[in-house]
Amino acid sequence: xxxxxxxxxxxxxxxxxxxxxxxxxxxxxxxxxxxxxxxxxxxxxxxxxxxxxxxxxxxxxxxxxxxxxxxxxxxxxxxxxxxxxxxxxxxxxxxxxxxxxxxxxxxxxxxxxxxxxxxxxxxxxxxxxxxxxxxxxxxxxxxxxxxxxxxxxxxxxxx
Numbered sequence: 001x002x003x004x005x006x007x008x009x010x011x012x013x014x015x016x017x018x019x020x021x022x023x024x025x026x027x028x029x030x031x032x033x034x035x036x037x038x039x040x041x042x043x044x045x046x047x048x049x050x051x052x053x054x055x056x057x058x059x060x061x062x063x064x065x066x067x068x069x070x071x072x073x074x075x076x077x078x079x080x081x082x083x084x085x086x087x088x089x090x091x092x093x094x095x096x097x098x099x100x101x102x103x104x105x106x107x108x109x110x111x112x113x114x115x116x117x118x119x120x121x122x123x124x125x126x127x128x129x130x131x132x133x134x135x136x137x138x139x140x141x142x143x144x145x146x147x148x149x150x151x152x153x154x155x156x157x158x159x
Contacts, residue, residue: 003063007032008076018064022056023047025063026073034074034103038132045131048104049073055111074103082148083110089148097135105131109145118149 002015007030014029026032026049035058038046042057049058050072077083086109096102105128112119112127119127124145133141143153 001064003066005030005063005066005071006068007071008073009070009079014063016063018062020063021059022049022061022063022066022071023058026058026071032073032075036100036103038101038104043130043132044101045104045108046101048107048131050077050107050111053111053114055108072107074106077107077110080110080114082114085148086110086113086144089144093140093144093147093153095137095140095144097133097137101131101133101135105133105141109141109148113145113149118151119145 001018002013004011004013005025007026012030014025016025016029023035023037026035035049036046037059038044040059042060045057047058048055050056051061051066052069072080078087086106090096090102090106108128108131112124116123121142124142128141146153
């Protein structure tokens with residue numbers, strides 16, 4: 001079936017099976033490789049993208065369910081004011097270790113700060129639940145979210 005998707009502000013057409021997960025449409029059909037495959041079961045968050053601003057797991061989202069919604073990937077999130085702040089904070093805090101999960105982490109953090117400009121630790125925990133970092137950079141992820149929000153952070157000795 002033919003689908004016209006709004007991806008990162010551009011109209012993109014694909015011809016795929018209606019059940020094809022959005023992740024594979026983005027990666028294989030549209031060559032947007034930033035969104036990662038992690039588990040394929042919506043458990044790890046590596047495939048997180050925004051659909052009309054809400055974080056969704058692209059690995060379990062059939063392309064047929066997207067419709068005319070606006071899809072934002074890691075390649076496009078930096079064009080938004082909040083996304084740009086989150087990406088800058090990620091670099092300032094030196095969050096990335098292996099980096100594999102970071103696109104999904106950034107997408108979830110951006111969605112959080114878009115709807116809640118001054119999140120509490122509990123808000124951050126709730127928004128980031130389900131985004132797994134095997135390297136364990138959770139302390140730096142929290143610090144980057146707070147920095148992007150302009151909130152005070154506690155410096156740690158984590159390296």
